[in-house]
Amino acid sequence: MRKKKNWNCLIALALSATMLVPSQAVYATEGQTEESGMETCVESRAADADGFEIEDGVLKKYTGTATEVVIPEGVTSIGFGAFDGCSSLVGISIPEGVVRIGSYAFHGCSSLQTVSIPQGITVIGDYVFSGCSGLASISLPEGVTRFGACAFENCISLKEISIPEEVTEINGSAFKGCSSLKELIIPKGVVDIGPFAFGECSGLETIKVEAGNTVYDSRQNCNAVIDTKSNTLILGCQNTVIPEGVTNIGESAFRECISLREIKIPEEVTCIENYAFQGCSSLTAITIPEGVTSVWYSAFSDCSSLTTIKVEEGNATYDSRGNCNALIETESNTLIIGCQSTIIPEDVTNIGNFAFYGHSGLTEITIPKGVTSIGDYVFARCSNLTSIKVEEGNAVYDSRENCNALIETETNTLLEGCQNTTIPETVTGIRRDAFHGHSNLKEIIIPKGVEEIEIETFYCCSSLTGITIPESVTSVGHFAFSGCSSLAEIIIPKGVTSIGDHAFYNCISLNKVIISENVTKIGSSTFVGCNEELTIYGKTGSYAEAYAKENNIKFSSTGTASNPIEKKTISSNNVSLSQYSYTYDGKAKKPTVTVKDGAAVLKEGTDYTVTYSNNINVGTAKVTITGKGNYTGTVTKEFTITKAAPGQGAKDLSQCTIKLSKSSYAYDGKAKKPAVTVKDGKTVLKEG
Secondary structure, eight states, rough: OOOOOOOHHHHHHHHHHHSSSSOOEEEEEEEEEEETBEEEEOOOOOOOTSSSSEEEEEEEEEOOOOEEEEEOOOOEEEEEETTTOOOTTEEEEOOOOOOOOOOTTTTTTTOOOOOEOOOTEEEEOOTTTTOTOOOOEEEEETTTOOOTTTTTTTTOOOOOOOOOOOOOEEEETTTTOOOTTTEEEEEOOOOOOOOOTTTTTTTTEEEEEETTOSSOOOOGGOSEEEETTTTEEEOOOOTTTOOOTOOETTTTTTTTTTOOOOOOTTTTEEEEETTTTTOTTTEEEEEEEOOOOOOOTTTTTTOOOOOOEEEEETTEEEOOOOOSEEEETTTTTTTEEEEETTOOOOOOEEEEETTTOOTOOEEEEEOTTOOOOESSSTTTTTOOOOEEEETTTTEEOOOOGSSSSSSEEETEEEOOOTTTOOOOOOEEETTTTTTTTTTTTEEEEEOOOOOOOOOOOTTTTTTTEEEETTOOEEEEEETTTTTTTTEEEEEOHHHHHOOOOTTTTTTTOOOOOEEEETTOOOTTTTTSOOOOOEEEEEEEEEEHHHHHOOOOOOOOEEESSSSSOOEOOOGGGGGGESSSSSEOOSSOOOOOEEETTTTTTOOOOTTTEEESSSSSSSSEEEEEEEEEEEEEEEEEEEOOOOOOTTTTTOOOOGGGGEEOSSSSOOOOOOOOOOEEEEEETEOOOOOO
């Protein structure tokens, strides 16, 4: 059946294809969670002559510039983000005795080529090697039991990985984007493979699950991973043959499998889940068996070469009536999935969310007069779409004045546009996704009746060089022009009072923005990724000037503001925490901060920033709130972390798993100190 609209899911899919958004990922370490922009503060310490900051055996940070680094003997732990962003680092030698590598330890070390992990390491944490695009090989020791989230994400040069037999858990996106990986063998001990763990591994040719695995299998040499109990195929590749007995094709199973050219779906399959074949850009034809009862709306989005869609006769839920090359839900007459060859039948009344999303081969479309409902992102990323027509007699929609757009007649709202759209003067609204991903759109004039440029309206219109915004517009939404890489300058007219988060993010050619003095709010990361010569033009004393200075953007005055802004000072009385007392459990504590200006609740990132310090161990922790934008001043709030009373949170070590890195030594007259790993479930406890 057709799935209900879910805005979070819609936005996630719409952004996933181009990934222009800066990372909002959760920074996760063993036993604690760190969120971007809200990190736990660590007291700064001076580095030694070689650039190492070491305390109590923990390598906190490397600040050197060497291409080959040997970590000193005596280091037992590599801290959170210790080498993060060391893009010149080519080789690293990790000594025996290191028993822990913190999250983000080597994140973004794009030149790193080879790594050997010593014995004693049991966990490859979250994001440890994420973005190490030059990493071609890695040696993993016996004893590793878990790969954290995004551990090797986008290691595009990694050609092979030997997963140790002791591994039981491979978390979400652990190897996402490892596009050079050709063979994957899942050991028999693996019991948990997270979502998208091997997503976008477009070079995968062979997938095997070792015999004896109790959770997963690759029956009949199918080159896939199948959840044995549910008969759900959770991971496929270009050589997958879906075996008989599989009943579900799981979420993202073949996502971004760009070399997949054909696939036969067995008769037993009843469900094809979200993103199952998203981005399979070489797939040309698909046949839906008669037993399929559920196809999610994004299952075949971004299948840009898809030309043929057929539903077998006898399917009680779906059809492809009249050889229309589309998947239609029979009972509701809803077109769920289309392609570049689709001709919408006259008796279709609804077009579902994402129906043609990313089908870049589509060049023209005619909406029949019987269509009364059209979903969101229907023609998003249809970059070669040149013609949109609505049949005469449609009571809900029109394409007045041969505008090459889909307009909701009653509200005069443009819902879908294309590269040849001319917006009629009678249009008063433009829907949030109207031109999303139309990369061949070069210029557009917005008529004077439009009052808002909504979220993502021109997202990734990469050829857009000219746009005229009328003075009737009062706001520019989040991501409105994000990824418009050809846009060199823009005028924000005097009617606009607010510009949303990431509104011009990654507009790499943007070097001139004229902002009126009436703008009183500009969101976070609005101009991140723009041309390094970007200059904001505005009035001295305006919010635009304050924003430019605060964000290190060049500013050029066009005169003096008639009403210069006066920054307000954040008062301690207007700041509150969600909680002021915690019991120690080894995890970072982060009470929610609320800041008010009268009755108005201010927005973090736009009006203020938050940092936490001393918020893990027993004692007094601090939250520092610093004004931003229209607000100034700094407020510090304190909260306490107290010891856990016996029986109230403190666990007996007998309930934990304790493992030594080595249990046997030959006598040499020296003290022996095997590394000790203590785990409470999946959480690795910290010594001291």
